Every structure is written in C-alpha cells, then in structure tokens.
Amino acid sequence: MRCPQCIEPIHATAVSCPHCGISVRSLTKYYDSLRGVGRRIYDAAGVLRVKERKVIEQMIHRAEREFPQLFLGCVTVALKDHQTIQGAGVWMLNQADFGEMEETVLSGGGYLLVIEVERRQCCVIHGLLLDPYLEPEQTFQAISGAHPYLLERDYVQSFQMMLDGSCALLRRCARRSRGILKKKGLLA
Ligand SMILES: [Zn+2]
Numbered sequence: 001m002r003c004p005q006c007i008e009p010i011h012a013t014a015v016s017c018p019h020c021g022i023s024v025r026s027l028t029k030y031y032d033s034l035r036g037v038g039r040r041i042y043d044a045a046g047v048l049r050v051k052e053r054k055v056i057e058q059m060i061h062r063a064e065r066e067f068p069q070l071f072l073g074c075v076t077v078a079l080k081d082h083q084t085i086q087g088a089g090v091w092m093l094n095q096a097d098f099g100e101m102e103e104t105v106l107s108g109g110g111y112l113l114v115i116e117v118e119r120r121q122c123c124v125i126h127g128l129l130l131d132p133y134l135e136p137e138q139t140f141q142a143i144s145g146a147h148p149y150l151l152e153r154d155y156v157q158s159f160q161m162m163l164d165g166s167c168a169l170l171r172r173c174a175r176r177s178r179g180i181l182k183k184k185g186l187l188a
Pocket of ligand 1: 004
C-alpha cells in the first residue's frame with residue numbers, strides 16, 4: 001500500500017511511514033471520516049443522483065472488461081482543511097474491501113478516479129501494480145480533459161473524461177509492454 005501523506009509505498013503493517021515519518025495513528029485521525037469504500041462508486045460528497053450513478057457504473061464496467069486485471073473506482077469527496085485529494089484517494093485505496101476481487105488485484109491493481117467537489121480538483125490514485133508503467137505526469141495529463149466539466153459541476157462527464165483518458169493511457173502502456181515482452185521472446 002501507499003502512505004497517504006507522501007504517496008510512497010509502505011508496508012501494510014507499518015506504524016509510521018519510513019519516508020515522511022507520519023504515524024498511521026495521525027493519518028487515521030485525518031481520514032477516518034472516509035470509510036465505507038470498496039464499492040465501484042463511492043459518493044462521499046453526496047453529489048450523485050441515482051441515475052448518474054447508474055451511468056457511471058456502466059462506464060466502469062465497460063472499462064473493466066477491457067482491463068480485467070484492474071479494479072476501477074469512482075470517488076467524490078468534499079475535503080476538510082487538513083486533507084488532500086491525493087491523501088484521501090490513497091487512504092481509500094488502502095482501506096478498500098474489494099470483496100470478490102482476486103489477490104493480485106487487491107495487492108495493487110486498484111485504479112481510483114477521485115473528484116473533490118469544493119476545490120474542484122481531480123486525481124488518479126493507482127495501486128503499486130501499475131507503478132512500473134505509469135508516470136505521475138502521464139496520469140495527470142490523462143485526466144486533464146475533465147477540468148472544464150468539473151468547473152460546471154458535471155460529475156458524470158468529468159468521470160467520463162477521466163476514464164476515457166485513463167483507458168487511452170493504459171492502452172498505450174499495454175502496447176508498449178507487449179512490445180517489450182515480444183522482443184524478449186516471452187510473447188508470441
Ligand atoms: Zn509517507
């Protein structure tokens with residue numbers, strides 16, 4: 001898992017982060033209000049209507065059919081002063097109970113699209129499985145198309161843009177790594 005404060009990998013049983021020093025106890029204090037995750041859609045900010053949730057759910061299912069090794073989630077939050085959008089996303093990914101998901105997915109295949117409704121920010125938090133393939137700058141670019149819709153508070157379209165950009169990025173990564181595997185003779 002990752003540290004919500006500095007986003008570096010930390011051990012699941014760590015009591016404090018070896019990178020930035022923050023204790024898990026104070027992180028719990030900061031982010032404990034964000035519980036109940038593990039669903040495809042976690043509307044912690046309470047901004048999505050039933051109809052909108054259904055549309056987003058379908059978008060997630062379509063994307064997951066293309067990338068079955070990933071667990072996709074769409075999250076809205078309204079943060080307090082000491083919370084950051086990245087911190088909240090990491091916290092939720094760490095806490096998520098993905099139920100029926102396989103161990104490999106649990107251990108790092110999560111991909112959360114997070115929208116902050118007051119500051120109108122968005123970000124991607126992904127599990128450690130994707131670290132070798134994705135640079136933070138790439139994921140930032142991939143979701144940048146959502147910003148005009150965030151300003152309009154059009155959350156469905158915002159998630160759609162984030163998901164479209166992310167899928168395009170993941171497709172590029174998959175092509176590249178297939179090429180590498182082929183060169184090494186590991187793939188037909
Ligand atoms: Zn840290």
